[in-house]
Amino acid sequence: MKIGIADTTFARIDMGRIAIDEIRKHASVGLERYVVPGIKDLPVACKKLIEERGCDLVMALGMPGGAEKDRVCAHEASQGLILCQLLTNRHIIEVFVHEDEAKDAKELAWLMEQRTREHAVNAVRLALRPKDLEKLAGTGQRQGFEDVGPARP
Numbered sequence: 001m002k003i004g005i006a007d008t009t010f011a012r013i014d015m016g017r018i019a020i021d022e023i024r025k026h027a028s029v030g031l032e033r034y035v036v037p038g039i040k041d042l043p044v045a046c047k048k049l050i051e052e053r054g055c056d057l058v059m060a061l062g063m064p065g066g067a068e069k070d071r072v073c074a075h076e077a078s079q080g081l082i083l084c085q086l087l088t089n090r091h092i093i094e095v096f097v098h099e100d101e102a103k104d105a106k107e108l109a110w111l112m113e114q115r116t117r118e119h120a121v122n123a124v125r126l127a128l129r130p131k132d133l134e135k136l137a138g139t140g141q142r143q144g145f146e147d148v149g150p151a152r153p
């Protein structure tokens with residue numbers, strides 16, 4: 001089992017390092033990292049991690065900025081990531097933290113780390129322990145900020 005980590009230099013926190021640190025706490029798997037300039041470069045990085053570097057699942061980590069052009073960029077990147085999943089029949093866990101989700105740099109750093117770590121656990125579950133995800137179905141999980149919980153507690 002090999003998990004790929006694709007991340008960007010645009011992000012204001014080293015999301016790739018955090019993802020690798022968290023995955024190592026939960027599983028003994030091969031890891032491949034591929035750093036690109038920005039989120040629109042992630043789809044091909046993920047495809048290469050899958051097709052050329054033998055990854056079974058990939059995490060795509062990025063930080064869209066707060067401007068309208070960044071939101072468009074994030075939408076385009078997401079579409080590329082979905083297409084890549086369909087072309088390769090492999091999961092890509094998209095971990096995007098929009099810069100304007102946080103009120104300041106401190107909260108942004110916290111949110112980027114928290115969301116990355118929680119999705120790294122999801123990546124391990126998807127790759128190795130899918131039954132763990134089944135147990136969490138319909139429980140209102142969120143990555144980063146607090147879980148919202150089920151609608152019928």
Ligand SMILES: Cc1nc2c(=O)[nH]c(=O)nc-2n(C[C@H](O)[C@H](O)[C@H](O)CO)c1C
Nearest residue numbers: 010037038039040063064065069070073
């Ligand atoms: C407008 C813009 N916004 C972002 C962003 O919010 N987050 C990000 O990671 N990258 C951004 N980029 C850069 C593109 O994703 C890409 O790296 C360049 O267009 C080079 O292919 C661009 C060009």
